Amino acid sequence: MNAPDTRGATASSRFYALAARVEAATTAAELGFVACNETRLLVDYRQAALVTLSQARGPWLAAHSGLADPDPNTPYALWLAAVARRIAERCAELPASARVLPLSPEMLGEELAAAWGEWLPAHVWILPLTGPDQAVGALLFLARDHAWPTTLVPDGADYALLQLSGLYGYAWWSLVARPTRWQRWWRKAGTGRRLRYALAALLLVLLVPVREYTLVPAEVISTRSQVIASPREGVIHRMAVLPNTPVKAGQVLAELDDTTLRNRLAVAQAELATASVEMHQAAQQAIESQNAKADLGMAEGKWRERQVEVMSLQREVDKLAIRAPADGVFVYSDPDDWGGRPVQTGERIGLLADPHALGVRAWAPVGEPTNLAAGAPMTVFLKVAPLDPLDARLDYAGYQPVEAPNGVASYVLRGTIEGTPPGARIGLQGTARVSGRWSVLGYLMLRRPLATVRSWSGI
Numbered sequence: 001m002n003a004p005d006t007r008g009a010t011a012s013s014r015f016y017a018l019a020a021r022v023e024a025a026t027t028a029a030e031l032g033f034v035a036c037n038e039t040r041l042l043v044d045y046r047q048a049a050l051v052t053l054s055q056a057r058g059p060w061l062a063a064h065s066g067l068a069d070p071d072p073n074t075p076y077a078l079w080l081a082a083v084a085r086r087i088a089e090r091c092a093e094l095p096a097s098a099r100v101l102p103l104s105p106e107m108l109g110e111e112l113a114a115a116w117g118e119w120l121p122a123h124v125w126i127l128p129l130t131g132p133d134q135a136v137g138a139l140l141f142l143a144r145d146h147a148w149p150t151t152l153v154p155d156g157a158d159y160a161l162l163q164l165s166g167l168y169g170y171a172w173w174s175l176v177a178r179p180t181r182w183q184r185w186w187r188k189a190g191t192g193r194r195l196r197y198a199l200a201a202l203l204l205v206l207l208v209p210v211r212e213y214t215l216v217p218a219e220v221i222s223t224r225s226q227v228i229a230s231p232r233e234g235v236i237h238r239m240a241v242l243p244n245t246p247v248k249a250g251q252v253l254a255e256l257d258d259t260t261l262r263n264r265l266a267v268a269q270a271e272l273a274t275a276s277v278e279m280h281q282a283a284q285q286a287i288e289s290q291n292a293k294a295d296l297g298m299a300e301g302k303w304r305e306r307q308v309e310v311m312s313l314q315r316e317v318d319k320l321a322i323r324a325p326a327d328g329v330f331v332y333s334d335p336d337d338w339g340g341r342p343v344q345t346g347e348r349i350g351l352l353a354d355p356h357a358l359g360v361r362a363w364a365p366v367g368e369p370t371n372l373a374a375g376a377p378m379t380v381f382l383k384v385a386p387l388d389p390l391d392a393r394l395d396y397a398g399y400q401p402v403e404a405p406n407g408v409a410s411y412v413l414r415g416t417i418e419g420t421p422p423g424a425r426i427g428l429q430g431t432a433r434v435s436g437r438w439s440v441l442g443y444l445m446l447r448r449p450l451a452t453v454r455s456w457s458g459i
Helices: 011-024 028-041 075-090 110-114 157-177 179-190 189-204 261-288 292-319 441-457
Strands: 049-056 059-065 102-104 121-130 136-144 209-223 225-229 233-238 245-247 252-256 321-323 328-331 348-353 358-365 377-382 390-397 409-417 430-441
Touching: 011 028, 011 209, 028 049, 028 059, 028 157, 049 121, 049 245, 059 075, 059 390, 075 102, 075 110, 075 121, 075 136, 110 348, 121 157, 136 157, 157 328, 209 348, 209 441, 225 328, 233 328, 233 390, 233 430, 252 348, 261 328, 358 377, 358 390, 430 441
Parallel strands: none
Antiparallel strands: 049 059, 049 136, 102 121, 121 136, 209 358, 209 430, 225 348, 233 252, 245 328, 252 321, 328 348, 358 409, 377 390, 377 430, 390 409
């Protein structure tokens, strides 16, 4: 932004030209650039700096002559901020007729004055930028090597500079510190009225109707599932299908070790063959001799005994292959955890679940005020799809607390997922929100403190 050549113009014309630039500024950065660089239209100086007096952040360098974007963290900027912090109160006490402060090292104290020669020339004016509320929003430092005038001529450039400081202050207040309509109304209200308004607003917030809810850990399950258990005692030889695999009715799910049974079956089959030969020989002898008929009955009984034993062992061998009783998804843990693992008769190996009948299983901590009534609405937020919640209904809640996967004593909740959501599958984890009755926000916020006070005091 280049200033027009107005060196031949009068002080008043230069003042109005600069005022037009101030009026055209739409941001605090533009106004700071004009104040630090184009004030040369009125007076000559070597360097200018604009330090804003922010209540939240404190003083910091907002603009500087010759720089488009000054860094407020440089040693020079930090030193200027410290100077502004020290003389801010003195600038606020200046009379309205002379809003300028000639700065000298004696005003800064020993530590700040020691660095004066490194950062500033000998003669410095500070113009407080004051808004309509008479609060100082920023300080404009103007520094040069030759002295500033001690007497101001009404038509001179230095006098116009004082008028310009008021214009800068009003513009800075409009862009940075101008309060909103709500802030002006709040400031006009007295302390007592503010307190009443705050209490009324708090009461209204506490009376906002909300629905009670509790967030509990949950997972997606099947509402129609069958337990796949070991039909006999033995050792798992291998798992025939992978976890969460769709299977058909009659498909082999797992196999038990068959070494011992097949050896027993082979021995029994050999004994059955021997008994068959002996029975055949006894039948031939019974034709030739009446005394051999008694031996034929014993041989036939022995053959039948061996035959029953072979059939029994064959049925046991058939049980070594654990098959699916119906179509579904076979759900179990890692196959490597089952290989070579001994099992007892009836021990659970996995679940055969129906993937089309999805439900939710959740664990409600005993200390949580959860709605355990059947039919309570549930919303399930899956970890893999937190933005696509699932709607469900609570079917029942267990009466006896159990240990949840997170180690907390909890009631087991089971519900049914409504519809057929495409992203849901058995085994997904998430969080379920169990909704209860309608109440007010104040009760929802204070129910835990009230429960703690009641348990402590017994009231």
